[in-house]
Amino acid sequence: MLPESKGQATAAVAAATPSTLVALLHGPDQPGLVARVAGWIFERGGNILHADQHRDTEAGIFFQRIEWEPANGDASADTSAFHRFAAGLGMQARVASSTHRTKVAVFVSKADHCFHDLILRSRAGDYTADFALVVSNHPDLGPMAAGYGLPFVHIPVTAATKAEAEARQIAVLRDAGIELVILARYMQVLSNDFLDGFGRPVINIHHSFLPAFAGGRPYHQAHSRGVKLIGATAHYATRDLDEGPIIQQDVARVTHRHAVEDLVRKGRDLEKTVLAQAVRWHLETRVLVYGNKTVVFD
Amino acid sequence: MLPESKGQATAAVAAATPSTLVALLHGPDQPGLVARVAGWIFERGGNILHADQHRDTEAGIFFQRIEWEPANGDASADTSAFHRFAAGLGMQARVASSTHRTKVAVFVSKADHCFHDLILRSRAGDYTADFALVVSNHPDLGPMAAGYGLPFVHIPVTAATKAEAEARQIAVLRDAGIELVILARYMQVLSNDFLDGFGRPVINIHHSFLPAFAGGRPYHQAHSRGVKLIGATAHYATRDLDEGPIIQQDVARVTHRHAVEDLVRKGRDLEKTVLAQAVRWHLETRVLVYGNKTVVFD
Amino acid sequence: MLPESKGQATAAVAAATPSTLVALLHGPDQPGLVARVAGWIFERGGNILHADQHRDTEAGIFFQRIEWEPANGDASADTSAFHRFAAGLGMQARVASSTHRTKVAVFVSKADHCFHDLILRSRAGDYTADFALVVSNHPDLGPMAAGYGLPFVHIPVTAATKAEAEARQIAVLRDAGIELVILARYMQVLSNDFLDGFGRPVINIHHSFLPAFAGGRPYHQAHSRGVKLIGATAHYATRDLDEGPIIQQDVARVTHRHAVEDLVRKGRDLEKTVLAQAVRWHLETRVLVYGNKTVVFD
């Protein structure tokens, strides 16, 4: 097992700082929302640290991310009270404590670049999260996970056993109390049954091209087409894989001098940074999903 | 004179939309500020459209940009009342109406790339501003200004006549009611007397390099040093030219294949886009200056 | 008419520098090609200034851009001799003189941002080209063209008159000796008959998105989808509009705070810079097309 980095110590110190609450809320726009939310917190003795609002004027929807220190540090009472308050306004709310460490499972297949990147960032104290579990349809990365001291669950998936395998995946995730699944180049499409059964967010990363390419071997297609940019997109997994709400995107420049292998290598670097940023925003309760898009309060 | 583009028509339509107020305020942080500001607007029947807050926790300063529709569209009463309200909180405030068209003067010397870029954006309706005046220490761009139908004032500047020339500049700006000066590659340093005498914002654009180069001919120095990036920085002019609060920065990649002329050309493109963005943010009342830095509510 | 900028003077000076030849050649790879081409130039007393090679190892094709000073400045003899030499090697060659000013026509509809940008760059001496003609299916930009002292030809296009209109376009281009057409937001699809009849390069610019969107109003679709990047692609027009060989691409970052109008505005800025760069590379004989892709010797 790799020794623990000093990130763990940093995380411990961070946990000692006073707890704050972060709420993401959205719903039908109406006059006075900003004042009513701020007033509610103020009256209960809370102190607002950050507040960011957005209006989708076409759709008539109001969005807000608001962070405050509750009076006496009584986070749990404020959390339930805020949910009731938001419901009274006809709004949907999600409230998270800044000290809550989200339990994360990483799904992998054979590629290990996003896997290493996420785990090393976690160990460096970048994320308020516990990476608790690695799940894979292949055994290859098992020793790597062991090297990091992480439980590794090998669940093979075939067309014939997919339903059964996914049921087992859900059972494993529930047993471990997992709150977020990250698909770190997991090369299997998750069924709707899995997504519904797990019932919690799943973040995926995939390559993106201008123009887009249907079919297999997209880097070969992009190379044949002579594209000058390649990209990566991180999004929440939904019933249409690769079509869920986009969290983050980025591109890198390529030229005719780059072979297909260079495109693949540059693509790996993009996938790492784009996925890492999307995961960070999610863990910091900065991503609000509505319809098929996101509002990222960065 | 170049015919008017359809931007003017767009601007006219925009002016017909209901007026909103935008306030930028900042001052010592204290609990309840968000609630009190939002409450004040709500009680007067206003509807908050956007609100963005920021805290400099080290310095203990609170910053806010807030935009609202005043009740009955009574913008001027709300403006003065808000100033009093902010003063009561110990905060500094600036309030602008969304329909106010800022009067702008552009200072130029001989280079015309930023000049054309700004004027064409203005004509395309990109800015809620009236470009009212072009001032130059050289006569060269006079015919260009005339082509756009813009008054052009040629005020030569020499070491001996600088004080006198600046006094005349200030007089011209005051007569025209100018509220913002843009230095679009104006190759003269403005004295503190000018900045104090004019008493309104001045935005400047200059090249930036990693590492920085002192002395003349910076593109030649950057080329000699083999830099891989060149940059441009837009900032408010202050007593130390090139050292005022930064509004926007950007860079472009260069290689050994680029001659000094290529660096200069790429620098021109950077200067155009960086200056245009800084001007846009300023005109939309998105830039709050404190100390020697800015908070840009983009 | 806008007065001429000092760019014209710069161009005049550039024309006084000694003429060089630039050859783009490609064909089946074979050992010794670099040596044979270099040897041919050397034996005739020429001095090679730049040479850049590329191999598509999968397709077995060799690509070269080579620039040299011919002995005694005898460019025209070298040009025809080089064509024969390349043919003897089984290669296709294109040879251009550095002092040749390409005759350019700009096609526009109503949008004027790319139009102004190209013309101003031309006037600044950025291009070794003569912008000789503006062609439009609408009369709107006629006065703008007149302001720049450029001939403007209004050729309306309807479904019924398209064939006839294109025939007239070709006639106009031929009369003016046009060697390159730039579609600067020209909102008509050119038919294969036009492309074949004109028989010279046509460069187009269009928006690009990740993911791509079929159908109309792409900026609205991108906004609905919550994309985090918007892009633009410059390419040679071919039988499949928007599908020809890509010359240059770039992207800009957008957030939920950007309305559709902001996406459109940022798209305009992208279109300007991407098209300007593609045109520059084409005019400097840096773009070699083969199959449906380009090799850009930048």
Added chain:
Amino acid sequence: MLPESKGQATAAVAAATPSTLVALLHGPDQPGLVARVAGWIFERGGNILHADQHRDTEAGIFFQRIEWEPANGDASADTSAFHRFAAGLGMQARVASSTHRTKVAVFVSKADHCFHDLILRSRAGDYTADFALVVSNHPDLGPMAAGYGLPFVHIPVTAATKAEAEARQIAVLRDAGIELVILARYMQVLSNDFLDGFGRPVINIHHSFLPAFAGGRPYHQAHSRGVKLIGATAHYATRDLDEGPIIQQDVARVTHRHAVEDLVRKGRDLEKTVLAQAVRWHLETRVLVYGNKTVVFD
């Protein structure tokens, strides 16, 4: 020890491909150089795969990177012959075989982000190099190095022992046959004696800002100044640390919302990618140094 990744297998396959030679040469420009170099290779039965030339017209210097397959794969004879040939032309040459695996030592202190990034890229088969040694002035990363199966040499450095410590470092590097040192956030300035004594390239990474900041705690200074971009620069270490020939630079965008810790974190990501790219170019014999600048044949 972490298990070996499949990168090793990839590297083994690559080693089976036919060997090529890469020469970097530069010297006083003279007519016919391209033809003479290409002719020399051709006459010996070699096949040129890539050739890229550059001229610094101001300084009158010619630069070339040329890669060829030697006849009969006789790389070592060609290598010494090419050195003699280049010397005969008055040029300096460096020749490397594509199958040579450069022996690399990584110098670290306590920060581990660049360390992990380099080692994982090496294990993924990204580099034709053997990472043979980790040297540190602190013991902290010893267990990490052991986890990767890498020898770790702890050489403490104090002002009093610096000369002695550097002598020991040089001895260790020589014993291991190290050909390249990478300073992966090694927080000690190397003396001229070390650089002369080691006598081989040393690549360093450091942060860069617009404007530059002298003195300590640069991220704090950048935050106070409100910079909108932070950067990183990879360069060869020379007598003036942080002033050697630049290999690669990049920047990331920051806003007022980013605390100093965010700048530091974004800086770490920049440092990783910029250093990794610089190392790759160096290992692929793409970086030619002359004076205080580089020509990067990318």
